[in-house]
Amino acid sequence: MSQILKEYLNTQLTELKDNGLYNEIDVVDGANGPVITIDGQKLINLSSNNYLGLATDEDLKQAAKDAVDSHGVGAGAVRTINGTLDLHKELEDVLAEFKGTEAVIAFTSGFNANQGAIPAIMKKGDAILSDALNHASIIDGCRLSGAKIIRVNHSDMEDLRQKAKEATESGEYNKVMFITDGVFSMDGDVALLPExxxxxxxxxxxxxxxxxxxxxxxxxxAGTVKHFGLEKEVDMQMGTLSKAIGVVGGYVAGSQELIDYLKVAGRPFLFSTALTPADTKAITEAVRKLMASTELHDKLWENGDYLKAGLKDLGFDIGHSETPITPVIIGEEKLTQEFSKRLKEEGVYAKSIVFPTVPRGTGRVRNMPTAAHTKEMLDDALKIYEKVGKELGII
Incomplete structure (x- = not known):
């Protein structure tokens, strides 16, 4: 190894560890469900994005197996050569119906969707108004575009209006975009889409x-845009297929013209092998389940409200979440990591989230209850939260 590289890596790693910012990666033995096993210890899992429990759904597993038998384990090419299978066409048609848009383009990840769609539309000479708490993939997509990035205070409509006025009336930019998360992953609040x-x-x-x-x-x-009845008005909707949908991948939904253009201009779409047959078929099965019934959705919200109320009653700072995402905000980074460590020792897996994922001094553990959790699991988790919170002087 280069001596310069070795010194650089050692310096960076030491600094991260000294400041409580180094992230230890745990290995889950088996499936990622409401209870997981790490190093032989069973833990109530409150850190998964598997909101609806679909990652281990038996129907999805069978759909994936059937697709391997009928279509193989890989698509064999990028979408624009001969990697577009009938399964991909079926998925995109179902997603468009689900989202209430004319068409959809599927990518291999949500990160890729943002990296592909934003630079395809926005260029040097354009401007992007971006909410201050937008996800890293949005930030990277904006940077790749070459457009001027104008930071907008989080969910501040006065600031958005002022900066929109300045950008559009300056005559400096060819076109201007505003980009925002629908649900903000670290705090659980919802974008003010009607405003x-x-x-x-x-x-x-x-x-x-x-x-x-x-x-x-x-x-x-069906998502935040449809929650507000704005699916015919929002130009571009991006989503993942790896969180509530339970598999992997991402997509952009919008007009037929938009999707036609992204299929010839979205670089990750053009230069990445397509989603595997098994993943594609499992995603389609998941979306059809959500279209057929709200049972899993309703259970998720029931569990989210239950855990949120329990943590608040114990005296934890849970911020202002409007969704099942429930942060417990600790503040100082080392205390946050110690809190997460003690929760794990007692039987709850709630990963610490610290800078640079969230601003310095706002360290937290983020709780993600799912439709697969039972009330008994959540009650056990709350007891552990109470014990550790009192032990560390947090409550």
């Missing part, structure tokens, strides 16, 4: 909503 759309219409902004944590959760499962 955003009023401003967007006034200043002719292109609108882009990353609904990674809203799809399957908001709008009876």
């Amino acid at each position: 955003i759309m009023e401003i967007a219409k006034e200043y002719d902004l292109i609108t882009y909503v990353d609904d990674a944590h809203g799809s399957g959760v908001m709008g009876k499962g």
Whole structure:
């Protein structure tokens, strides 16, 4: 190894560890369900994005097995050569129906969807108004575009209006986009989409909503945009297929013209082998389940409300979440990591989230109850939270 590289890595790793910012990666033995096993210890799992429990759903597992038998283990090519299988066409048609849009393009991940769609539309000479708490994949997609990035205070409509006015009336930019998460993953709050759309219409902004944590959760499962009845007005909806949907992948939904263009201009779509047959078929089965019934969605919200109320009653700072995502905000990074460590020792897996994922001094453990948790599991988790919280002087 290069000596310069060795010194650089050692310095960076030491600094991260000294400041309580180094993330230890745990290995889960077996499936990622409501209870997981790590190093032989069974833990109540409150850190998974598997909101609806579909990652271990028997129907999805069977659909994936059937697709391996009929279509093999890989798509064999990028979508634009001969990697587009009938399964991909079926998935995109079902997703478009689910989201209430004319068409959908599927990517191999949500991160790829943002990296592909944003730079395909926005270029040097354009401007992107971006909510201050947007996900890292949005930030990277914006940077790749070459457009001017204008940070907008989080969910601050006065700031958005002012910056939209300045950007559009300056004559400096060819086009202007506003981009936001639908549900913000670290705090669980929801974008003010009706107010955003009023401003967007006034200043002719292109609108882009990353609904990674809203799809399957908001709008009876169809997402944050549909929750507000704005599926015909928001220009671009991005979502993942790895969280509530339970598999892997991402997509962008919108007009037929938009999707036609992204299929020839979205670089991750053009240069990545397509989603595997098994994943594609399992995703389609998951979406059809959500279209057929709200049972899993309703159970998720029931469990989320139950855990949120329990943590609040114990005296924890749970912020202002409007969704099942429930942060327990500790503040100082080392205490946050110690809190997470003690929870794990007692039987709850709730991963610490610290800088740079959240701002310094706002360290937290983020709880993600799912439709698969039982009330007994949540009660056991609350007892452990109470014990550890009192032990560390947090409550």
